[in-house]
Amino acid sequence: MDTVLLLKAAIMGVVEGLTEFLPISSTGHLILAGALLGMDDDKAKVFDIAIQTGAIFAVILVYWQKIRQTLIALPTQPQARRFALNVLIGFLPAVVLGLLLGAAIKSHLFTPLVVASTFILGGFVILWAERRAPIATRVNSVDDMQPLDALKVGLAQCLAMVPGTSRSGATIIGGMLLGLSRKAATDYSFFLAMPTLIGAGVYSLYKERALLSMHDLPVFAVGLVFSFLSAWVCVRWLLRYISSHSFVPFAWYRIAFGCVVIATWLMGWVRWDGA
Template sequence: MDIVLLIKAAIMGLVEGLTEFLPISSTGHLILAGALLGFDDDKAKVFDIAIQTGAIFAVILVYWQKIRDTVVALPTDKQAQRFALNVVIAFLPAVILGLLFGKAIKAHLFTPVVVASTFIIGGFIILWAERRQEKNPAVARIQDVDAMTAMDALKVGLVQCFAMIPGTSRSGATIIGGMLMGLSRKAATDFSFYLAIPTLIGAGAYSLYKERALLSVADLPLFGVGLVVSFLSAWLCIRWLLRFISTHSFVGFAYYRIVFGLVVLATAWSGLVTWAE
């Protein structure tokens, strides 16, 4: 295996792990990083989705106590059953719309300019959501994921569908969408992490199966490096984020999105950087 290719895989894994659970779009960063590294062919696109599984293992590790307790109590406990059902309800809209429109979205929207534009739009939406909750804290009627209803879960699941547009951010859509639907910042973040487990594992498994003709045993080191680096960086990122949101808002991420998006657009239009299409 080419050592340069393994280094690129490690860089992409690092980008995935550090951005998957922040409201700044891991897909958007992977598209831009892949364009700069020349790691953006069809196999690379499958790689980008597959290494999300590494980040999901980090979520499972951080939330292992809650996940284990829910699974153990599932046959008899109504609260555990309601929580599991809410995750399933929130998961289904992305499955349905992904199967219907996923191919068209990948064909037409996975470009640096689209990513940069959605970065900027998403930044302004985060600013709006944070200022709304700051002015009226009472809008956060749900302080814990166990207090969510099926309708709350469905609303978050529908909002998650916007993340199919690259640059939107799955975590950003579910966290900020959850806040707009009445969840506290902590509850929205926690539910976003739980929802990520079936969403990203499903997307990774489906992509690997659909594009299996592109892959071979020789690709195992490439994918292995990406998965391991993604897991480690995501684990560190999740632990940091949970501490961060206890005392901070997402406003800083909003400004990052806006500035980063403007930089990408400016370099693309000026010709300073030739972003691969």
């Protein structure tokens, strides 16, 4: 096995793990990193989606106690059943719209202008959301969410199908604008990521299975491991960060990254039209 290829897989795994759960769009960062590392062919695109599973395992580990308690309580406690139902409700819009529009989005929206615009626009949305008059918090915990709250956040998640938007950004900021506390919105974003990203990874591997062989297993394994480790560190850090900080720094980072997209496109360094 090519040591350099394994090193590239490790770097891509770290990029995925560090960006998947921050409101800065993992897709945009993987496009840039893949272009710079020469991992931007069709197989690499499957790799990018597959290693999301490693990041999700990190979230499952961080939230394992809550997951375990919910599973044990499902047969007897209405609150546990409502929580599980809310995760399912939030997950379904992405499934439906992903199946209906996924191919069209990849064909028409993966352009430099769209990616840069969504990065920059998303940054200004975060700035607006953080600086506007505080919204009365209706939901302080994921256990307090109603099915309608879950549906609305699930619809917000669908915005992330547009490249550069950020799934975490759409769900966290969307949740906050809907009256969820910063902690509740972040927690629900993480729980919603579990079925969403695992489903996307499994579906992508099945759909593109003809591109893969056993020879690819070490590369995918390295990407998964490093995605897991970096995501575990990132998620734990983010949960501490949000207790006393806003998302404003991420907004300015998004705006700067949008400028990077434009610069790398104009210089011909990165193809932003086929991720």
